[in-house]
Amino acid sequence: MRLRIFMLLSTLPVIAYAEEVDLENVEINASQTHSSSNADYLDDSGLNVDVIDTSEYLNSAKDINQILNSTPGIIIRNSGGLGADFKLALNGLSNNQIRYFIDGVPMENFGSALSLDNFLVNQIESVEVYKGVVPTYLSADALGGAINIITPAVDQSYMDASYTYGSFNTHRASFNAQVSDGFKYYSRISTFFNHSDNDYEMKEAQKVTDEFGNLNGTTSATRFHDEYTSRMVSIQSGIINQSWGDELSFKYTSAGNRNNIQHPYQSTNSVFGKFHTRNKTDLLSLHHKLTLGKLSLKTNILSGDIREIFNDTASRRYDWDGSFEDQDPSLGEFGSKSLLEIKDELNRQDIYAAYQFNSQHTINLSYSNNQTRRKGNDEIDNSQNIYLKPKTLRKNVFSIGYDHSSGSGLINTGIFVKRYSMTGNADSYLPITGEEVSTDIDESDIGYGVVNKIQTTEASALRLSYERAYRLPDANEIIGFGRINRPNPSLKPERSHNLNLGFEHKYQSDVLNSISEINAFYRDAENFTRFKTDQGSSGIYENIVDVRISGVELSGSAVFYDRYSLQANVTYQDMINQSEYDQDGNKDLNKGSRIPNEPYLFANLRTGLTHYTKEYDEISAFWSANYVHEYYLLWENLGYQSSKAVIDTQLTHDLELRYAMDNGSYNLSATVSNLFDETVYDNYGIQKPGRAYYLKFRYSY
Numbered sequence: 001m002r003l004r005i006f007m008l009l010s011t012l013p014v015i016a017y018a019e020e021v022d023l024e025n026v027e028i029n030a031s032q033t034h035s036s037s038n039a040d041y042l043d044d045s046g047l048n049v050d051v052i053d054t055s056e057y058l059n060s061a062k063d064i065n066q067i068l069n070s071t072p073g074i075i076i077r078n079s080g081g082l083g084a085d086f087k088l089a090l091n092g093l094s095n096n097q098i099r100y101f102i103d104g105v106p107m108e109n110f111g112s113a114l115s116l117d118n119f120l121v122n123q124i125e126s127v128e129v130y131k132g133v134v135p136t137y138l139s140a141d142a143l144g145g146a147i148n149i150i151t152p153a154v155d156q157s158y159m160d161a162s163y164t165y166g167s168f169n170t171h172r173a174s175f176n177a178q179v180s181d182g183f184k185y186y187s188r189i190s191t192f193f194n195h196s197d198n199d200y201e202m203k204e205a206q207k208v209t210d211e212f213g214n215l216n217g218t219t220s221a222t223r224f225h226d227e228y229t230s231r232m233v234s235i236q237s238g239i240i241n242q243s244w245g246d247e248l249s250f251k252y253t254s255a256g257n258r259n260n261i262q263h264p265y266q267s268t269n270s271v272f273g274k275f276h277t278r279n280k281t282d283l284l285s286l287h288h289k290l291t292l293g294k295l296s297l298k299t300n301i302l303s304g305d306i307r308e309i310f311n312d313t314a315s316r317r318y319d320w321d322g323s324f325e326d327q328d329p330s331l332g333e334f335g336s337k338s339l340l341e342i343k344d345e346l347n348r349q350d351i352y353a354a355y356q357f358n359s360q361h362t363i364n365l366s367y368s369n370n371q372t373r374r375k376g377n378d379e380i381d382n383s384q385n386i387y388l389k390p391k392t393l394r395k396n397v398f399s400i401g402y403d404h405s406s407g408s409g410l411i412n413t414g415i416f417v418k419r420y421s422m423t424g425n426a427d428s429y430l431p432i433t434g435e436e437v438s439t440d441i442d443e444s445d446i447g448y449g450v451v452n453k454i455q456t457t458e459a460s461a462l463r464l465s466y467e468r469a470y471r472l473p474d475a476n477e478i479i480g481f482g483r484i485n486r487p488n489p490s491l492k493p494e495r496s497h498n499l500n501l502g503f504e505h506k507y508q509s510d511v512l513n514s515i516s517e518i519n520a521f522y523r524d525a526e527n528f529t530r531f532k533t534d535q536g537s538s539g540i541y542e543n544i545v546d547v548r549i550s551g552v553e554l555s556g557s558a559v560f561y562d563r564y565s566l567q568a569n570v571t572y573q574d575m576i577n578q579s580e581y582d583q584d585g586n587k588d589l590n591k592g593s594r595i596p597n598e599p600y601l602f603a604n605l606r607t608g609l610t611h612y613t614k615e616y617d618e619i620s621a622f623w624s625a626n627y628v629h630e631y632y633l634l635w636e637n638l639g640y641q642s643s644k645a646v647i648d649t650q651l652t653h654d655l656e657l658r659y660a661m662d663n664g665s666y667n668l669s670a671t672v673s674n675l676f677d678e679t680v681y682d683n684y685g686i687q688k689p690g691r692a693y694y695l696k697f698r699y700s701y
Contacts, residue, residue, distance in 0.1 A: 042128070044405070044412055046451030046463050048500045048519060050129040057121045059658050059667040061164045061172070061694040064124065064149070065117040070604045070624065071129055072555040072569035073519070077599075077683035081198035082170060083228025083257070085265035086117060087683050089598070090145040091131050091521045092549035092573045096474045097143040097494065097529070103151055103287075104138060104300070104352075109344055109372055109475055111281035111306040113230045113255040119149070120174040122162050122698065123190050126150045132500040132521065133449050133465045136399040136416050137298075137352045139366035143471040144498050144523055152178065154186045154240055154247060159701055166671075166694030170196040180240075186249075187237040198226035198262075200689040203679050205268060205320045221320035223262050225273050230257035238287070246289040253283040264484065264537035266684040273324055274314035275333045277482075280307045283346075296354045304346035310482045312338045313380070334483055334537060342376040342387055342482060344475070362403040370395040372475045386427040386436065386487065391479045393424035393441070395472050410455040418447040422472040426479045426489035439489035441478065445470045449498075463502040470495055477529065477541040485531075486540045492583075494543075496525040514558035521573075523549035527583075530595070545579035545588070547595060563610050570603035593637040597647075597684060601629035618660040625653050633685050650680045667698040 042049050050071055057067055065086065069076040079085045090098050100107040100116065107114065128148040134140055138148065152158065157180050164172040173193045180186035204218040238249025260276045263269075285302040312332035316324040330337055348371070354364040371394045376387025401416035421444040429436055449467030456462055471494040480487030502519035528547035533539035551573030558566045575595040579588040594600065608622040633645035653675040660667045670693070674680065677691035 039126075044409070044453065045135075045403070046412060046414060046453040046465055047133055047135060048131040048463055048465055048502050050131075052127040052129065054121050054124050054126055058160075058700070059660060059669045059696065059698055060121060060656060061166070061669060061671045061696045062121060063117050063172075064119045064121060064127065067121060068116070068127065068129070068147070069626070070567075070569075070606060072517070072553045073131055073521075073571050074129065075571070075599055075602050075628070078688060079265040079683050079686040080223075080226060080262070081168060081200060081228070081689050082117070082194060082196035083198070083230065083259050084226075084686075085683075086115075088116070088147075090129070090147075091553075092523060092551060092575050092598075093144040093525075094598075095531075096477065097145075097471060099134065099138070099140040099142040099146045101138055101140075101146060101148040104148060104298070105285065105287075105302065105350065106138075106140060106348065106368070106370065108370065109306065109346060110283070110304070111255065111279050111344075112259070112277070112308065113232065113257040113279045113281055114253075116147075118192065118194055118230050118232070118255075118257075120162065120172060120192055122160050122174045123151065123176050123192065124149055125152045131519070132498045133451055133467045136364050136366050136401040136418070137354070139350055139352065139368040139397050139399055141395065141397055141418075141420050141471045143469050143494050143496050143525065144467075151190075154178070154188075154238065154249070155180055155182045157182075160698070161700075162696060162698040164694055164696040167692035168197050168199055168689065170692075170694070183241055185237075185239055188235070190234040190236075191232060193231045195229045196227070198228060198689070199223050200692075202268070202320070202687050205687075224322045225260050225275075225318075226262040227260045228257065231255065244290070246291055247287065249287045251283075251285045251287065253281070253285075255279070255281040265686070266533050266539070267537065268686060270333075270537055271318045271320055272333045273316060273318035273322070275312050277311070278309040281305075294356045296356075298350075298352045300348070300350040302346065302348040304344070306344040306346065308342045308344075308482065310338065310340045310342075312340075312483065336384070337380050338483065339379040340376055340385065340387075340482060341379075342374060345373040347371045360405050360407065364399075364401045364403070366397075366399045368395075368397045374475055374479055384429075386429070386480065389427065391424065391426055391475075393426075393475045393479060394422065396421045412453045414451045416449055418470070420445050420447065420470045420472055420493075422493070424478075426487050428480075428487045428489055437489075441489065443472065443493050445493065445495070459507060460503070460505045463500070463504075465498075465500045467498045468495070469498050471529075473529070473541070484538050486538055488540050488542070491529065491541055492527040492543050494525060494527050494529055496523050498523050512558060512560055514556065516556040518552065518554050520552045521550070523547075525549065528595075543583045544577055544595075545581060545583060546577070547575060548578050549573060549575045551600075565606075565608040565610070567606045568604065570601075572601050574600060590635045590637060593635050594632065596632050596634050596636070599628050599631050603627045616663055618658070618664070620656075620658040620660075622656040622658075623653065624656075625651065627651050645685065647681050647685050650678070650682075652676075652678055652680060665699060665701055667696075667700070669696045669698075670694070671696070 065076050068074050073091045076088045087094050130146040134142045134146040159177040161175045176190045178188040202221050205221040232255040234253040236251040240247045257279045283304040288299045290297045312334045315327050315329050317327050318324045349369045352366040356362045373392045375390040378385045382388050397420055399418045403414045405412045424441040427438050447468050447470040451465040454462045473491045478491050499522040504517040507514045525547045527543040531539055532542045553571040555569035575598050577590050577593050582588045606624040610620045628650040630646050630649045654673045655675050656671045658669040673692045680688045682688050
């Protein structure tokens, strides 16, 4: 596990000027670092996990996705600018194969306004990235990884406000504040607002034809219907440090967005000028923690109402120059004219208990119950609305684990068993006759695994983990979601044998503090799930019978003389289809080929310089580079080598300058992304924005 050491940039210089520093301020800064007992547990365990301390990025204009994209083994690909569809992949597994949490609460089906790219870094204390085995206290059906967002501790008072303005009329703001006496109570408010016109230039997007309709080439065009706006307000209040509970709190979250969609997220061949979606999310949760001697209990109860509206009411056919032609009044831009509203009712309960017999033996239990009830109404036409009759999907995950530490603490071992079950119902239409068919869903299985850490030397450690993982399909995959994502009730749960082997080494001296790590991973996945576009702009999730993923990641980070920082990582992964037959029983012609539209070689580099003035102001400069090697958009064994669709190699550079005043209370930063204005194509070959400028102001105390 890598605990980010860049926080030394802020802490070590304070020590150097200790005779002049206000000790009270130092104490407040220290309390905001991620130094909880859970971090100590992760460091001692055999789990393969990176803990990203966000204190290094608080003055940055980056969101959580952009920070995660520089983490070893992770690559995030977008189908456009802010608010566009994105795909996060971790060690070859992506999207719903990776589970997301906020303070241990699953974020499954929270709505499009609460996706990771909406959260600004100022709202988060740290991010835990689990590769392979997911610990029992998260109680999830992840196939091979999880991301857990950690918010600040409840026993401190703080305020943090930031505003960012940049290219493409981008505005991003956040306000976060908490009042706590540190002993009995706390109240917290957390908000964000995001907006961008996303009106960047698309190279070769507009087709040029002569008077007879013959194609004479292409020309550039500007996106004109891609505005995105999102907002969130979250209020949390609780009582702490009582005999009946370490914490009892209630939290209410309201979020929403509007997303104007320029084109289908997997193609630019169709252009939209009015089609858009709107989201409204309301969540209410209760959180309780209790410690009774050696027994620890944690309970989360959540209820939510998620509404998503798909507005396709314009009978027009647009082109990239913004012009349009009227068409059949019964048609929209995407298909038949539609104003579909989908409503999800969420109910979840998560319970975790751990009993520590002594410093060497601990047993833990967890139970998660997750229910999604989905229904929908189309104000224009319900004849093809499969959501008119409510659909329900219920999931249960039960886990039991045992952790053992040797007397010397040099060897730590954990074993666990998980039981998964899912019931529900879904409707779909037969492809030829169009007949509506209702399907009952009933799936269950057992998973298990083991994690080990061996402290080979005082500065080095070896980690080995294995899991027989199991993932249940999500509501969007099996029930369907809106016009783009059709249901597939026959979708099978994913199973995988996951193996991780990692070695890390730490070095510390008066001049240099560094961490280096190598991690090898292997996944043998059955019923591997991927999205397949098969009907124009819409698609369906399908299973690939057998996919094997293997790879290695190398990473290192260092701080020199408490001023200079360097961070680098590279990941190579092979995702190979090993299926003899496809899910329909036909011979699979793609056996032995890489999974398409998936990068297999990528790297990141980041270096920085920090200078401290006599008034303790901080001046910093950071340069970063991101590299992605070319990869095939479609199956690599199909077609002629010279004409295959390829997503070209990408190399982009970012530059960031920061100035922090008054011990970090007032902060200003300027960022240039894609410094050399490279033309970059990403997920499904969709062009990303070119050079962009951002200015951020942050106030904190």
